[in-house]
Amino acid sequence: MHEQHFLLSAKARSLSIPQVxxxxxxTVFKxxxxxxxxxxxxEPCCPQCGSVAHYFSKRRRQWRCKDCGHTYSVTSGxxxxxxxxxxxxxxFAITLLADGAKGISACQLMxxxxxxxxxxxxxxxxxxxxLLATRHDxxxxxxxxxxxxxxxxxxSRPANKAEDRPEKDIKSSMQKVCILVIRQIGEEGDGANxxxxxxxxxxxxxxxxxxVEDNVQRGANVVTDEHPAYGNLAINFKHTRVNHKICYCGPNGENTNQAESFFARFRRMLKGQIHKVSPDYLNYYANEVAYREDTRRWDNGRIAFDMMRRMLTLDGESPFRGYWSRTNVSPAVATDDEPAGLAAAA
Ligand SMILES: [Zn+2]
Known part of the structure; x- marks a missing residue:
């Protein structure tokens, strides 16, 4: 019988740097x-043809497919x-990232x-x-x-010379980006899951x-605020509205507190850890916060394993492969709601 998965064993249930x-x-290779x-x-499978027949070079930690001759490592493909x-x-990096409840900055990771x-x-x-590419699982x-x-x-950085800066509130000159959050509320009364x-x-x-129609079953109870943009959700869903001008929690307990708490965590992450984000990438950060919210009750060993699994089971190229050697990320793997060829951050 195959041994139990290492990262799921009791040893790794909570993971620490000294442990790793x-x-x-x-052990790491396994x-x-x-x-x-x-x-x-x-058991290794050839990423080219799927065959499990292979030669193994212990020194190079690489396999060579007996069927197609392709040479591959544990991260190839x-x-x-x-x-x-x-x-x-x-x-080490993933252990640190699994622990950072609000993420960590790339400088800190460095x-x-x-x-x-x-x-x-x-x-x-x-x-x-x-995390973004695998979220519809x-x-x-x-x-x-x-x-x-x-x-x-x-x-966004204000212009150097005062005369180049807009006269009004500096905020109005920043590029605004709207993030829509959709959260499913658990039945156990412990928030969104x-x-x-x-x-x-x-x-x-x-x-x-x-x-909303892409991700929510017809007939579900969708709770929103009174913003007119949510008006036509009543066509396919039970639509409950909370008028925030009057109260944050309606007479029947209806509220959007879980959506609000997502934005609270996101703002704390942006302010405390990330400091500046290109609007092109805001989507990646928003999804990272969503992932961290959804896994908030997991032990860090499980989070680390899940993060690794997502990176190691996606075929093809990450949009950030070779990022620093070209000006655009690969359009071939643009995500569902991210236009192809994002502008590179300065
Ligand atoms: Zn092969």
């Missing part, structure tokens, strides 16, 4: 194999393809790992993009669902209806 530090190369090839119990980082360093800023940034963005939301939108102003976010140009009826 003690693992030898072989953990990666188990995560990448979970379906075959850690995944979103960690061609990473130069040692596997253990990746595991210092912890002793790598270049670009390396830390790229690894973190590969994780963020994997559950059935449509049902029961009570809360939806709300908020404008977030990612940092699933969260999806979308970047939309404004809080508008067309985009809101599209995203």
């Amino acid at each position: 530090a003690e693992w030898d190369e072989e 953990a990666f194999r188990d995560m990448r090839w979970a379906k075959t119990g850690g 995944t979103w960690l393809h061609s990473t130069n980082l040692p596997l253990k360093t990746i595991l 210092r912890y790992l002793g790598v270049q800023y670009k390396t830390a940034f790229t690894l973190y963005h590969k994780l963020r993009s994997a 559950q059935p449509a939301m049902k029961g009570e669902v809360q939806a709300d939108g908020a404008y977030l102003n990612p940092y 699933r969260t999806l976010t979308y970047k939309i140009p404004t809080e508008n009826a067309k985009d809101i209806r599209h995203h």
Whole structure:
């Protein structure tokens, strides 16, 4: 029988840096194999032809397919393809990232790992993009669902000379981005258990209806505020509205508190950890917060395993592969609601 998955064993149920530090190369390598090839119990499959027949070079930790001759490593053909980082360093990074309830900055990650800023940034963005690309892995939301939108102003640097700065409130000159959040409320009364976010140009009826209908079962109870953009949700859903001008919790207990708490965490993350975000990437950060909200009761070993699994089981290229050597991320893997070819952050 195949041994129990390492990261799911009692040892790793809560994961710490000293613990990971003690693992030898072989343990780390096995953990990666188990995560990448979970379906075959850690047995390598050729990413080119799917064959499990192979030769193994112990020294290079690479396999050579007996059927097609393709040479591959444990990260080949995944979103960690061609990473130069040692596997253990990746595991350190993911342990740190699993622990950071509000995320950590790429600068902090750089210092912890002793790598270049670009390396830390790229690894973190590969994780963020994997979380985004795999988020539709559950059935449509049902029961009570809360939806709300908020404008977030990612940092934009004011002009150097006072005469170049706008006269009015500096905020009005910033590019505003609306994030729509849709949250499914659990039946146990312990808040939301699933969260999806979308970047939309404004809080508008067309985009809101599209995203809610895409992700929520017909007939579910969708709770929103009184904003007119949510008006046509009544066509396909039971629509409950809370008039925030009068109260935050209606006579029957209806509220959008879970949607509000998402934005509270997101704002704290932007302010406390990230500091500045290009509007092009706001979507990645919003989804990261959604993921952290949804996994808030998991132990960190489980979160780390889940993060790794998402990066190691996605075929093709991460949009952030080779990020620093070109001006645009790969359009081939643009996500459902992210236009192809994002502008690179300065
Ligand atoms: Zn092959």
